Amino acid sequence: MSALTYLQVHLVPVIALVMVWVNMGKTPSFTWHNRVLRQTMILLALVMVINTMAWMMDGRMFPGTRLILYILNTLHFLTLELVALLWFFYVYGVVGNKDRAERGFVILTSVPMMCMMAVVLSNPWTRLIYDINEENQYVRGTFYLVHSGVSVAYLLAASALALNGCRRESSEEKRRQYHWLAGFVVLPLCGTILQILFYGTELILPLTTASLLLIHIYGQQNQVTRDSLTGLNNRRRLNQYLSELEAQSWGEGLCYFVLMDVDKFKKINDTYGHVEGDVVLRQVADQMKKVFGASRSFLARYGGDEFVIVLRDETKEQLEARILKLKDGVAMMSWADGRPWEISLSVGYASWEEAAVTNTQQLVETADSRMYEEKHKKKNRQA
Amino acid sequence: MDVLTHLSIDLFPIIILLIIWMDNEKKITRTADKWLLGVLALISIGLMLVNILISSLTGAGWTAGPFLWIPYILQALSAVTMTGTWLLCVCNRLFTGGHKQLRQHVLRISSVLFALFFLLAVTTPWSGLLFGRSESGFGRGPGWWLSWLFCALFLAECMGISLYLYSHEAIRDHRAEESQFFWLSLGILAGVSAEYFWESWWFAAPSVSLAVLWLYLNRQNHQITTDGLTGLSNRRRFDQELHRRADQPAGKMWGMLMIDIDDFKWINDNLGHVVGDEALRETAGILRRTFGRERAFLARYGGDEFVVIDDFRDEREAKGVITRINREVTRFNQETKRDYRISLSIGYALWREVTHERPERLVDQADERMYVEKQKKKEAAGAL
Numbered sequence: 001m002s003a004l005t006y007l008q009v010h011l012v013p014v015i016a017l018v019m020v021w022v023n024m025g026k027t028p029s030f031t032w033h034n035r036v037l038r039q040t041m042i043l044l045a046l047v048m049v050i051n052t053m054a055w056m057m058d059g060r061m062f063p064g065t066r067l068i069l070y071i072l073n074t075l076h077f078l079t080l081e082l083v084a085l086l087w088f089f090y091v092y093g094v095v096g097n098k099d100r101a102e103r104g105f106v107i108l109t110s111v112p113m114m115c116m117m118a119v120v121l122s123n124p125w126t127r128l129i130y131d132i133n134e135e136n137q138y139v140r141g142t143f144y145l146v147h148s149g150v151s152v153a154y155l156l157a158a159s160a161l162a163l164n165g166c167r168r169e170s171s172e173e174k175r176r177q178y179h180w181l182a183g184f185v186v187l188p189l190c191g192t193i194l195q196i197l198f199y200g201t202e203l204i205l206p207l208t209t210a211s212l213l214l215i216h217i218y219g220q221q222n223q224v225t226r227d228s229l230t231g232l233n234n235r236r237r238l239n240q241y242l243s244e245l246e247a248q249s250w251g252e253g254l255c256y257f258v259l260m261d262v263d264k265f266k267k268i269n270d271t272y273g274h275v276e277g278d279v280v281l282r283q284v285a286d287q288m289k290k291v292f293g294a295s296r297s298f299l300a301r302y303g304g305d306e307f308v309i310v311l312r313d314e315t316k317e318q319l320e321a322r323i324l325k326l327k328d329g330v331a332m333m334s335w336a337d338g339r340p341w342e343i344s345l346s347v348g349y350a351s352w353e354e355a356a357v358t359n360t361q362q363l364v365e366t367a368d369s370r371m372y373e374e375k376h377k378k379k380n381r382q383a
Numbered sequence: 384m385d386v387l388t389h390l391s392i393d394l395f396p397i398i399i400l401l402i403i404w405m406d407n408e409k410k411i412t413r414t415a416d417k418w419l420l421g422v423l424a425l426i427s428i429g430l431m432l433v434n435i436l437i438s439s440l441t442g443a444g445w446t447a448g449p450f451l452w453i454p455y456i457l458q459a460l461s462a463v464t465m466t467g468t469w470l471l472c473v474c475n476r477l478f479t480g481g482h483k484q485l486r487q488h489v490l491r492i493s494s495v496l497f498a499l500f501f502l503l504a505v506t507t508p509w510s511g512l513l514f515g516r517s518e519s520g521f522g523r524g525p526g527w528w529l530s531w532l533f534c535a536l537f538l539a540e541c542m543g544i545s546l547y548l549y550s551h552e553a554i555r556d557h558r559a560e561e562s563q564f565f566w567l568s569l570g571i572l573a574g575v576s577a578e579y580f581w582e583s584w585w586f587a588a589p590s591v592s593l594a595v596l597w598l599y600l601n602r603q604n605h606q607i608t609t610d611g612l613t614g615l616s617n618r619r620r621f622d623q624e625l626h627r628r629a630d631q632p633a634g635k636m637w638g639m640l641m642i643d644i645d646d647f648k649w650i651n652d653n654l655g656h657v658v659g660d661e662a663l664r665e666t667a668g669i670l671r672r673t674f675g676r677e678r679a680f681l682a683r684y685g686g687d688e689f690v691v692i693d694d695f696r697d698e699r700e701a702k703g704v705i706t707r708i709n710r711e712v713t714r715f716n717q718e719t720k721r722d723y724r725i726s727l728s729i730g731y732a733l734w735r736e737v738t739h740e741r742p743e744r745l746v747d748q749a750d751e752r753m754y755v756e757k758q759k760k761k762e763a764a765g766a767l
Contacts, residue, residue, distance in 0.1 A: 004583070005388050005391070005392070005583075008392050008584065008585065008586070009388075009391045009392050009395075011586075011589075012392075012395055012396055012589045012592065012593060013395050015593055016395075016399065016593060016596055019593070019596060019597055019600060020600060023600040023601070023604060026604060027604060027607060027608060027620075027623065028623065198387055200385070200387045200388070201387045201388075201390060201391045202391045203391055203394065206391070206394060206395035207394070207395070207398075209395060210394075210395055210398040210399065210402075213399065213402070214402060217402060217403075217406070217599075217603075220600075220603045220604075220607065221406065221603070223607045224603060224606045224607055228618070228619045229618075234611075235611060235612075236606075236611045266648070270754065273747065273750075274746065274747075274750065275743070303686070304685065304686035304687075305686075364656075365655075368656070372652070
């Protein structure tokens with residue numbers, strides 16, 4: 001492949017990475033690991049730029065070419081290693097839910113990479129990884145594979161971290177996310193194998209870019225469908241889900257639509273402020289995840305202080321048991337933390353099989369009216 | 384150029400387009416925009432696959448045979464169809480912008496152009512215009528540049544439409560979108576031109592893939608920062624804007640309004656959720672009309688609360704804006720017949736009041752003033 005071809009192969013991935021990098025800058029993330037992801041992207045673009053420049057200088061006989069080639073290749077390998085290292089830290093941050101990486105951990109896990117970097121820096125004299133011959137051409141050295149191996153090892157370690165996190169997590173959404181992170185290594189590996197099998201292709205870097213972009217796009221999709229405060233599905237996703245269910249005629253088996261809201265939430269907001277109100281909503285959502293997490297359910301924030309649970313394949317008795325557990329959990333919330341408020345939920349549910357229900361709108365309204373029944377009962381009891 | 388090189392160049396754009404296409408297919412709501420984007424992705428992938436096919440055929444030595452015309456004709460048609468589909472995407476904005484007449488003209492002209500090119504391409508085996516056969520295989524015919532010309536014409540139309548919409552657009556954010564389409568069209572034109580005028584530069588479809596990626600990223604971004612019901616910015620975007628403003632160099636005068644719909648619970652409980660949603664949308668409309676072309680930042684804070692961030696210099700200006708909003712509310716109540724009347728309680732807060740504290744203090748301050756006004760209204764109503 002000529003130098004121009006390398007330029008073409010890398011041009012689109014580099015521009016794509018820059019686009020995503022710019023796009024990520026528009027909605028700055030407050031999490032450490034997302035910042036790391038953004039840095040990884042721009043570094044990968046840099047790797048490809050340096051790689052292309054090195055190929056353009058390859059074989060040229062201008063004065064100083066040799067020096068430039070050594071510099072470019074050194075930079076290339078160093079940045080490539082840095083990308084692998086940063087990816088490892090990104091996965092570590094996501095899976096461990098870290099605010100920042102502990103110093104000791106960073107130093108310890110960076111050691112193998114530091115060694116490799118030392119080898120790269122010493123390469124002009126040791127010629128272990130590559131060599132620049134008399135015609136100023138790049139030639140692979142004897143320990144080239146060792147270098148690639150270390151980088152791949154970091155990617156595989158990241159995948160191992162992700163899979164391990166899968167085992168510990170009960171939330172299906174988190175498990176899916178970790179599976180995606182673990183799968184990052186697949187495309188680069190395929191690229192490596194293909195590039196070895198078919199000499200004359202340049203696939204590793206473009207495929208690594210594709211993998212990285214896939215991860216980013218998937219992550220963004222999550223944000224589109226998630227409520228940022230509670231982590232539950234948002235109203236948009238709920239509407240989508242209900243449309244899907246309606247298209248399947250609500251599937252076979254039992255299906256309950258549960259609507260609930262926090263009693264006197266406005267009062268809490270007015271008395272203790274918005275920040276405290278947010279805490280209440282987050283804790284209610286956590287209780288929902290705890291009680292319904294293992295079941296086949298769809299949890300969503302309907303809006304304001306209202307939540308929705310779509311429960312499938314469980315009987316009415318099982319549903320009632322869960323609702324009771326949820327109410328108990330929520331009542332314990334205020335006691336446990338020593339918080340000044342008392343939380344109770346009003347719950348109403350309806351099933352698709354009921355006679356009066358023929359479309360989703362009626363299902364929602366039936367559940368709604370039952371929820372208000374409960375609310376009024378409570379008010380009357382107090383009065 | 385051999386197959387492997389071609390594959391190396393096209394693999395990444397194909398994967399990106401596939402990812403975007405698959406994600407597009409998942410959407411429940413079918414709009415013309417999304418459908419067109421999906422079609423564009425597929426055609427671009429098709430063009431790249433045809434290119435790879437031609438590379439592998441010529442690489443394998445297949446330079447003869449009547450069936451070889453087909454991939455070449457497909458190649459020419461795909462390129463023009465691809466740019467034509469992009470034109471349809473841009474045209475769609477004329478439709479949503481309400482410029483129906485212009486859109487009709489553009490579509491008519493473009494259909495004629497496309498039909499013309501289709502004829503030229505399909506009759507090439509006999510005319511030898513676009514490409515012809517020689518001893519060494521297929522090569523360019525005397526009219527090979529016509530493929531480029533038709534693509535360029537479509538792209539020029541796109542740029543023209545973008546410029547037209549840009550000059551007619553009042554809202555600042557929408558103008559930014561139109562200029563985006565201009566630059567994207569220019570980028571695609573550069574890519575297509577590179578492919579036709581420089582041997583071994585296969586950049587036409589990849590440049591489209593980059594344009595599609597940019598649109599896709601923007602759309603996702605928009606969905607993450609927009610409230611689905613009202614179309615205003617959402618709470619998350621508001622938090623960002625608040626912190627962005629707070630981090631600006633000192634000396635800037637700005638502030639915010641906290642707006643709450645009075646008795647919204649009553650509307651929801653007595654008239655139903657659907658009417659409640661409508662009231663929210665109408666309130667958003669009132670705010671949009673009040674601020675028109677200005678740079679004010681509007682957002683739905685949550686539930687029945689809205690916020691406005693704007694460059695208020697002092698208390699007087701803030702109160703002036705509140706009066707304007709209330710005037711718009713009165714006009715709304717008079718002009719539209721609904722089962723409810725909208726009444727807003729609005730509190731203001733100036734940045735210089737809370738400069739050395741957390742930005743959230745600004746929200747609390749506006750919140751307190753709004754609450755005070757709400758109480759006043761209740762007392763006044765009670766007195767009546």
